[in-house]
Amino acid sequence: MSTLLNFKMNSFFELRRISTYLIYIFALLLLDACHKAEINENMSSAINELQQHNELILQDSVGLNCGTIASEDFLTQRLGIKTYKLSAITDKIFLVHFHIVRKSDGTGGLTTSQVDQVLSNLQMGMEQASICVAEKGRSFINNSTFYSGSPSTNFNNIVTTNRQSDAINIYLLPTEALSFGRAVDIPSNALVLAGSYVLTPVVAHEFGHCLGLFHTHRGTADDGVGGPAQCPELVNGSNSSTCGDYVTDTPADPYQWQGCVYVGTGTDANGQHYSPLTDNTMSYVSPSCLQSFTPLQIARMHTAIDNNSTLQNAMSRITGPDVICTNGTYSVSNLPSGATVTWTTNGGLNISGSNTANPVTVVNTSGSGGAVIAEITTTCGSSSVTKYVLAGTSIVLGIEEMIDLQDSPSGDRFTVLAGIGNYKYTGVLKIKNLNGVPTTYSWSKVSGSTGAPIIGWSAQGNKVTVYSKGVNRYIKLRCTATTSCGSSFSKDYTFYTGFAP
Numbered sequence: 380m381s382t383l384l385n386f387k388m389n390s391f392f393e394l395r396r397i398s399t400y401l402i403y404i405f406a407l408l409l410l411d412a413c414h415k416a417e418i419n420e421n422m423s424s425a426i427n428e429l430q431q432h433n434e435l436i437l438q439d440s441v442g443l444n445c446g447t448i449a450s451e452d453f454l455t456q457r458l459g460i461k462t463y464k465l466s467a468i469t470d471k472i473f474l475v476h477f478h479i480v481r482k483s484d485g486t487g488g489l490t491t492s493q494v495d496q497v498l499s500n501l502q503m504g505m506e507q508a509s510i511c512v513a514e515k516g517r518s519f520i521n522n523s524t525f526y527s528g529s530p531s532t533n534f535n536n537i538v539t540t541n542r543q544s545d546a547i548n549i550y551l552l553p554t555e556a557l558s559f560g561r562a563v564d565i566p567s568n569a570l571v572l573a574g575s576y577v578l579t580p581v582v583a584h585e586f587g588h589c590l591g592l593f594h595t596h597r598g599t600a601d602d603g604v605g606g607p608a609q610c611p612e613l614v615n616g617s618n619s620s621t622c623g624d625y626v627t628d629t630p631a632d633p634y635q636w637q638g639c640v641y642v643g644t645g646t647d648a649n650g651q652h653y654s655p656l657t658d659n660t661m662s663y664v665s666p667s668c669l670q671s672f673t674p675l676q677i678a679r680m681h682t683a684i685d686n687n688s689t690l691q692n693a694m695s696r697i698t699g700p701d702v703i704c705t706n707g708t709y710s711v712s713n714l715p716s717g718a719t720v721t722w723t724t725n726g727g728l729n730i731s732g733s734n735t736a737n738p739v740t741v742v743n744t745s746g747s748g749g750a751v752i753a754e755i756t757t758t759c760g761s762s763s764v765t766k767y768v769l770a771g772t773s774i775v776l777g778i779e780e781m782i783d784l785q786d787s788p789s790g791d792r793f794t795v796l797a798g799i800g801n802y803k804y805t806g807v808l809k810i811k812n813l814n815g816v817p818t819t820y821s822w823s824k825v826s827g828s829t830g831a832p833i834i835g836w837s838a839q840g841n842k843v844t845v846y847s848k849g850v851n852r853y854i855k856l857r858c859t860a861t862t863s864c865g866s867s868f869s870k871d872y873t874f875y876t877g878f879a880p
């Protein structure tokens with residue numbers, strides 16, 4: 380016990396000592412490449428020492444140490460989103476399923492009131508993020524290997540047991556287990572908690588990973604799971620959308636904590652001293668201090684949810700047609716038990732009949748579309764969930780693309796410019812229904828120049844091509860657009876070769 384306490388007191392100095400040791404090894408590497416074998420031995424003993432350090436932190440809970448590893452940053456690498464908008468924040472309701480791990484004979488495991496406490500900690504942690512968390516269900520996994528073994532070693536087997544696609548899965552190991560917290564990926568729909576972390580706000584930290592958040596020290600410090608610092612965030616924030624955790628209102632964090640106190644004295648590449656947040660849920664402060672998300676961390680979570688169907692499947696959401704003709708049926712799926720729904724609409728939509736039924740009938744009144752809104756009341760209070768609906772009856776034709784055409788101010792007369800191949804003049808027009816409703820297009824000739832040189836045309840879908848070998852020719856074509864609701868509208872387009880209409 381006294382050894383642990385001693386380590387706790389000196390852990391920061393220990394880290395610095397180990398860092399110095401690593402620098403020394405690196406210098407040796409440069410000086411004498413012939414002693415590689417010996418150096419590797421030194422390096423592995425230094426790594427062992429670091430690993431021991433991490434395990435000690437896990438055991439005495441000086442600070443959080445979470446094992447979550449992101450396979451990639453899907454928001455910036457796949458979607459190119461580097462700044463997060465507060466406008467992305469809208470009420471959301473997530474369902475969670477608790478998996479309580481017990482011994483193979485069904486004994487042990489968390490009590491009902493302990494699971495209730497995990498839910499309560501999670502609700503408190505996520506409330507500020509406009510995210511309500513409701514319980515979908517709880518069930519047991521009777522497996523002594525999971526119960527008594529290393530949560531880290533068994534992680535992949537645990538998170539694939541009974542995993543539900545319509546909830547965030549929270550796997551709960553006993554409080555006597557080694558302290559452990561890890562989300563499957565960033566983002567993902569499953570996490571594991573064990574040991575002293577189970578009944579603490581660490582559940583909100585791991586949930587934050589599930590909803591797309593990185594550690595605040597990502598890229599700036601090595602947390603033992605993300606590899607060495609790769610893109611350190613500067614104190615002045617100038618690179619904070621492209622380095623670190625990609626969230627610009629979380630200050631650079633070098634991950635040097637004693638409990639909840641920042642004890643670092645180092646500086647960034649500009650020589651500025653760090654001033655990290657001491658209560659951020661995505662940092663490695665002691666579990667009891669994981670208390671807040673920044674506004675842009677919240678915006679990043681909502682952006683991740685809006686772009687990830689796995690997360691959306693775990694939410695209460697409005698299902699029904701994206702396009703409404705005369706009327707449509709809408710319902711809230713994945714509704715928490717005991718929740719009530721009150722429906723409203725805006726734009727050109729109205730509710731028909733009771734506005735507290737689920738499902739509900741929505742009527743298209745003006746052809747302009749609008750929003751269907753479900754006010755869902757749960758144990759978290761009220762959350763407004765919205766679905767935007769297009770009216771499939773209105774058609775507004777616009778231009779999607781023009782090639783070798785110059786249009787007139789009216790948008791329906793075009794000069795055909797330089798041609799390709801055998802034709803002196805060739806132009807291509809693509810049109811579209813600007814209101815976004817699925818639409819089909821058909822074309823016919825209304826009138827045009829007669830005799831040689833001919834002016835010809837061909838059409839495919841929303842695209843029409845006009846061609847001629849001669850100047851001063853014209854052709855008028857009619858496009859009839861028909862929506863998926865059966866409404867149609869016709870418009871004429873006239874093309875002139877080589878001269879302005």
Ligand SMILES: [Zn+2]
Pocket residue numbers: 445446447584585588594
């Ligand atoms: Zn973490």
